[in-house]
Amino acid sequence: MASTSQLTTLIDMAQSETDDAAKRLGAALKAVSDAEEKLNMLIGYRDEYSRKFQETQQAGITPMAYRNFQAFMDKLDSAIHGQEEVVRHSKKRGDLEKATWQAAERKRVSYSTLRDREAVKQQKVEAKRDQKAMDEHASRQAFFRR
Template sequence: MAKNSALDILIELASTQSDEAARRLGVAVRACEDNEQKLAMLMQYRDDYEARFRAGVANGISMAGYRNFQQFLEKLDTAIAGQQKAVDNARQRIENERGQWQSCERKRLSYDTLATRAQALEQRKENKRDQKMMDEYATRLANYKR
């Protein structure tokens, strides 16, 4: 019986670890979604700003205005590159967290399988004991009636 309680403790510990890994995976997914939204927003802002820049060039723009537009577009490109790196890092974190969660789940399922096998073995032993008792009872009853 001590083996079953130790196995139950391992199952509970593995379940806790799996739940924690699932929680971390959820946090990583939400962080990635946030980073992707920020990237999309920056890219949309850059496209809008570039359209305004082109309209300004078409309508005539001073050299200082042209230089300001160009510098701001460069800063936006730098911000976009940084945000793309953040998205890439967030996606990598998702993959890492998913791997850890899968590992925890495999461990938990392995312990569950061991527990199921142990319960089945115990049930077979109990069935044999019951059958033996019933056989002994039937034998005694038959001997008693003679």
């Protein structure tokens, strides 16, 4: 079994690894949130633009204005599709970073458990040693009282 100081070093290293993984996970989750926010903004803008166009179309619209609307809507749809890809990619990265953090945390907890077991083992050894010393002391006391 590794010594307590070696385990402490391993725990410190694992803690650092866990902290780094947590920071990367936080950044990945923020990227997902930002990407989803941008996607929702694009969808909202598309819906609003389409609604306004419907109102304008009821009053009458030129063929050129209709073509411009169609071209703009195609560009918006393309931007929305691209942003959906960004969201999917961000979520995958977030899932990977979460798995990395979980693995680092499991390692840290494992080392901590080993350290705790070693500490319990050392306490038992010390308790046994103390009990032996007490028994020897008691037997000497009894021997000299005779």
